[in-house]
Amino acid sequence: MLENLNMWEFVGLLLLALLIFGDRLPKVIGDGMRLVRNLRNMARSATTDLSRELGTDIQLEDLHPKAFIRKHLLSEEEEQAIRKPLQGVYDDLRSDVTGVHDELKDVAVAADPRGTAGRPAATSGTAPAQRVASYDDAT
Template structure:
């Protein structure tokens, strides 16, 4: 839960909680922990009831629809039969993307050679502008 927070942010949150709740902070923490324990017990009881009703062992993670179907309704052969055509499409798409990527590299290298060796990356990928000629207003 806190893997995206660094120590300074966690300390700031603790200080903010201390300022908001003051002396009641330990009671608030206990109430929060009790709520989490009750929710876990409720989820455990619900999965136990569901396991008894279905006659199979169900874990809390299995309640995600994709995981439930994969684990309890499809056999391994069915899953492989579903994945096989999709794997072919994925492999073809990956090969096409790789070919396009290589073609773009070749075009960029050719454009760099035609520009006389001027680097196109200095201007963010756009070719360097041609030098401007100035004209006198001698009319």
């Protein structure tokens, strides 16, 4: 966190802390450090207890639900079995959206007698298909 601060910002924060807390600043810093230390100890003991209960080695990063399930509850085969049907749905949806997009492009080109469907529209009163085609060509 402190690596994002330059020297002047750090000095400014220190002066602000001195103005707010005055002579109590060392006690406030000590209390803050004690709080951080206690939170780390609680997290460490929680991961140790969880590791002991599950019989696996759990790190603090593994407590994210997705990472926990992926690493400790599912085998690679089970994970692939879960992903396979979802991947098929994703591929089908992507191909459908691509088909609709191509059809909209064709309609925009066919509906424009001047052949300007590929250029950005100058007014806001253009047809939606023309706006889709011009946006797609611009990106």
